[in-house]
Amino acid sequence: MAREQSITLTVNGREYTRTVTVRTSLADFLRDHLHLTGTHTGCEHGVCGACTVSLNGRSARSCLTLAVQADGGDVVTIEGLRDDEGEWSPVQKAFFENFAVQCGFCTPGFLITAIELLRGNPDPSEEEIREYLSGNICRCSGYQAIIKAVQAAAAAARGQE
Amino acid sequence: MSGLRFVNEKAVGTSVLPDEARPLLDGEARFLNDIAFPGMYHVAFLRSQHAHALLRGVDTSRAKAHPGVIKVLTGRDLHGKVEPFRSMPNRFSGGQSVQDWLAVEKVRFVGEAICAVVAEDRATAEDAIELIEVDYEPLTPVTNPRDGEKDDAPRIHDTCVNNYLIKREYERGDVDAAFASAHLTVRRGFRIGRKQALCLEGRGCVAAFRRDGFELSMWMSHQLPYVVRHYLARHLGMAENQVRVVAPQTGGGFGQKASIYPEEFVCAWLARLLRRPVKWVEDRLENMVASTHAREQDIELELAVDAQGHILALRSNIWVDVGAYSTYLWSAGMEPLQTGGLMPGPYKVPALRYLTRGVATNKTPVGPYRAVGRPSASASLELLLDETAHRLGIDPVEIRRRNLIDQDEMPYRNANNLVHDNVGYVPCLQMALSKAGYDQLRAAQGQAPAGKLRGIGVACFAELTGLGTSTPVGPGTLLQPGRDAVTLRLETTGTLTIAAALPSQGQRIATAMRQVAADELGISMDDISCLTNDTGMAPYGFGTFASRTAVFGSGAVIQAAAEMRRRILALAAFLLDEPVENLTISSSVVHTLDRGKTLSLRDMAEHSFFSAKDIPQDLNQGFEVTSFYDPKHGSFAAGAHVVVVDVDPDTGAVEIVRYVAAEDVGRLINPAVVEGQIIGGIAQGVGEALLEELVYDEQGQPRTVTLADYLVPSALEVPNIELHHANTPSGALGGFKGCGEGSIIGALGGIACAVADALRQRGGDIHDFPASPERVLRGLGVALDDAG
Numbered sequence A: 001m002a003r004e005q006s007i008t009l010t011v012n013g014r015e016y017t018r019t020v021t022v023r024t025s026l027a028d029f030l031r032d033h034l035h036l037t038g039t040h041t042g043c044e045h046g047v048c049g050a051c052t053v054s055l056n057g058r059s060a061r062s063c064l065t066l067a068v069q070a071d072g073g074d075v076v077t078i079e080g081l082r083d084d085e086g087e088w089s090p091v092q093k094a095f096f097e098n099f100a101v102q103c104g105f106c107t108p109g110f111l112i113t114a115i116e117l118l119r120g121n122p123d124p125s126e127e128e129i130r131e132y133l134s135g136n137i138c139r140c141s142g143y144q145a146i147i148k149a150v151q152a153a154a155a156a157a158r159g160q161e
Numbered sequence B: 001m002s003g004l005r006f007v008n009e010k011a012v013g014t015s016v017l018p019d020e021a022r023p024l025l026d027g028e029a030r031f032l033n034d035i036a037f038p039g040m041y042h043v044a045f046l047r048s049q050h051a052h053a054l055l056r057g058v059d060t061s062r063a064k065a066h067p068g069v070i071k072v073l074t075g076r077d078l079h080g081k082v083e084p085f086r087s088m089p090n091r092f093s094g095g096q097s098v099q100d101w102l103a104v105e106k107v108r109f110v111g112e113a114i115c116a117v118v119a120e121d122r123a124t125a126e127d128a129i130e131l132i133e134v135d136y137e138p139l140t141p142v143t144n145p146r147d148g149e150k151d152d153a154p155r156i157h158d159t160c161v162n163n164y165l166i167k168r169e170y171e172r173g174d175v176d177a178a179f180a181s182a183h184l185t186v187r188r189g190f191r192i193g194r195k196q197a198l199c200l201e202g203r204g205c206v207a208a209f210r211r212d213g214f215e216l217s218m219w220m221s222h223q224l225p226y227v228v229r230h231y232l233a234r235h236l237g238m239a240e241n242q243v244r245v246v247a248p249q250t251g252g253g254f255g256q257k258a259s260i261y262p263e264e265f266v267c268a269w270l271a272r273l274l275r276r277p278v279k280w281v282e283d284r285l286e287n288m289v290a291s292t293h294a295r296e297q298d299i300e301l302e303l304a305v306d307a308q309g310h311i312l313a314l315r316s317n318i319w320v321d322v323g324a325y326s327t328y329l330w331s332a333g334m335e336p337l338q339t340g341g342l343m344p345g346p347y348k349v350p351a352l353r354y355l356t357r358g359v360a361t362n363k364t365p366v367g368p369y370r371a372v373g374r375p376s377a378s379a380s381l382e383l384l385l386d387e388t389a390h391r392l393g394i395d396p397v398e399i400r401r402r403n404l405i406d407q408d409e410m411p412y413r414n415a416n417n418l419v420h421d422n423v424g425y426v427p428c429l430q431m432a433l434s435k436a437g438y439d440q441l442r443a444a445q446g447q448a449p450a451g452k453l454r455g456i457g458v459a460c461f462a463e464l465t466g467l468g469t470s471t472p473v474g475p476g477t478l479l480q481p482g483r484d485a486v487t488l489r490l491e492t493t494g495t496l497t498i499a500a501a502l503p504s505q506g507q508r509i510a511t512a513m514r515q516v517a518a519d520e521l522g523i524s525m526d527d528i529s530c531l532t533n534d535t536g537m538a539p540y541g542f543g544t545f546a547s548r549t550a551v552f553g554s555g556a557v558i559q560a561a562a563e564m565r566r567r568i569l570a571l572a573a574f575l576l577d578e579p580v581e582n583l584t585i586s587s588s589v590v591h592t593l594d595r596g597k598t599l600s601l602r603d604m605a606e607h608s609f610f611s612a613k614d615i616p617q618d619l620n621q622g623f624e625v626t627s628f629y630d631p632k633h634g635s636f637a638a639g640a641h642v643v644v645v646d647v648d649p650d651t652g653a654v655e656i657v658r659y660v661a662a663e664d665v666g667r668l669i670n671p672a673v674v675e676g677q678i679i680g681g682i683a684q685g686v687g688e689a690l691l692e693e694l695v696y697d698e699q700g701q702p703r704t705v706t707l708a709d710y711l712v713p714s715a716l717e718v719p720n721i722e723l724h725h726a727n728t729p730s731g732a733l734g735g736f737k738g739c740g741e742g743s744i745i746g747a748l749g750g751i752a753c754a755v756a757d758a759l760r761q762r763g764g765d766i767h768d769f770p771a772s773p774e775r776v777l778r779g780l781g782v783a784l785d786d787a788g
């Protein structure tokens, strides 16, 4: 029988305590145990970035992170991006308005990564955006609409919509 | 009749924001892997480690005994109980391939499914796979088509002489005479590696069986739900009306999810056997070997021209490595036949000959992937045109101008028997050149950054979209998916539902159809919803592939809307006591032209259903209309791409420094969506031209099975794309054309020509793609050796 462990962590502002096998990835934990299926797995070997979540304020590949490693941690997933009033974050809004979503399978990872970028760098250049997002694969969009969306979100956050 | 007959043109032509995207931004969309049922079992597959081997024994005893394992299924268990996949007959078939759902006597590629394990959870199923012991007797593999067609090559299928799954020789016009009398003949080789569509979401299914309603319900990440339904019923021996197929939210398709594969059919069989829902979700490592590959072509082509560079004849010799089986439904003819037949592209070719073959090898089967066959057809000819222009001492643009089919020559029947009409090849080229500032680019070509070789590539392409019943999707195939239907239903609350079996993998088909319906009917877009993915609700349709969906969906909406509008106005005329001619519909309200009398669709629909007593029956036929649309022929889309690259002669690295595209995709429904399709296609073309290649060793072992080995472009490799429209409306209803595939054709040609142009400055050249750093260096090195 696979070894099990009890973990307690905060996900999207809510605390959960669950028992998991130690080999369970954070991605599977979020999806199968908490039914937060907005986080996607596109490779399960750390390359595509679709599974990216925020763990203790930093983006993390939830396919390569074990659930037990997130014990005591604070996780934000795509389901937790709306603000307290239930409004989309500027990045979600900009992705919608700039047609940055096609099949949408990559979208959760891009949203989390883009929000992290803008938190550290409110006015990134196109080069900086491309560089920061280069660990996330989108097979549909050719990235152009995503980059435009990040630029628009940055502008909106700086109050110059 | 021209299609330009919209009632109140508002929505079509506008970048309407797609409501379909909202759940994707909230993490609430339901993809296949997000579907779960109580008591659902999980399936994993044991796959062949060998490229070519006899199966001497499969010992499943330890797996069966593993706790949590419900069932272990082998090929022998299924043998005789289900109908295997026999390759579709094709006029140009070589032998036939027969693919068991689970291998019985022989495995023919690494990754072929041998056993299925059903367990209580996925991890247990995967653990049990490791406990199965297979006794293989290895056979000599075939790993390339030139060896595979030799008389003494091992035979992969008993009936396939020289391993030909397909072979066709075509000739039209006097090719030999043209070559004999030509001013110049130029010959070139072109090779393109094996590709993968690499949908970010792999394949998968949930199959559920119960004697209540539909016996078999399948949720499947797939582009063609009705086609799957037909074949599920046929292969499982079920009544088709007992099968429902739903394509949930799908994470990319690109053709890879348009074929029929064994795994989903095994799951359907297991669900029926076990009377429990079963789920299988492909992981990436499986996807790299078990979902169809694409391309892998080896082409020799030769052009005969007169002194001005006018094409007199084109001949080619094509080998396609089509893998171990003829891909079910589409056949192994996809790549070989389309590459040969569509090579002339947008150019006047008076005489054409090709000999094309699909040779079986011990690799994953090759199936459809965005723009099947055409990228290599186009790029090989574009490179040959550049070389010809170089030999004639004229600019590459000039030779294209002299050979493109011009507007005033249309309709034009080319030597491949295709008729070009309502398409602007020359306008696209002119737009791309002027937007790029081509003359200045050429003039400044020598001023590349220090140490870099600058190359400029110009590629023109034709892309046949929205094929009707008169134009088969591939020559010689039985499949003629030339029609599709929509049902329009005015609900009793006055809202409109559009139902069609045209699933979207991000193309926003529902938004497009809503836009068209809004304009045709005068119903507000907010009052229109659209279901595109469920055979339980939609009328028959072939589904989404071959740049057809917007054309068919919109055409069928236009037809059905005409009848719906007639019924609405007839009833409203009675209720309002006004002549029909005096009425119109806007913003979901029927009103007299002077707006003196009004009747909301809501009131009318409610009245007609709930209190119909006073309405004459002939005016109350119900507000549900189904219409099939068949555009008969296809519509050519077109484009011209201008690409500027800098090549580093020390490292072989290629950087795209400028990318300008001009496209003719007909009348636009939603410009921002169209641009997303075109730019996304170019990005895949960047991968195709520079990065992506599935590599096998001589034993038939795949060497690229992770995303760390198979390199798809990231935001750093895809340049900013300057996209311009040079649209000519098509002859289809609405003037629409397909836009999903063309741009990947232009991208391969444009980038390939730019790289070759850069190398030519040092006397180099390149024939093998993707243009990896090694190949670029070799392209320079060989030339240096020759020069020495």
Ligand code: FES
Pocket: A040, A041, A042, A043, A044, A045, A046, A047, A048, A049, A050, A051, A052, A061, A062, A063, A064
């Ligand atoms: S699924 Fe985690 S990086 Fe791809």
Ligand code: FES
Pocket: A100, A101, A102, A103, A104, A105, A106, A107, A137, A138, A139, A140, A141, B200, B251, B252, B506
């Ligand atoms: S939208 Fe499909 S992978 Fe990004």
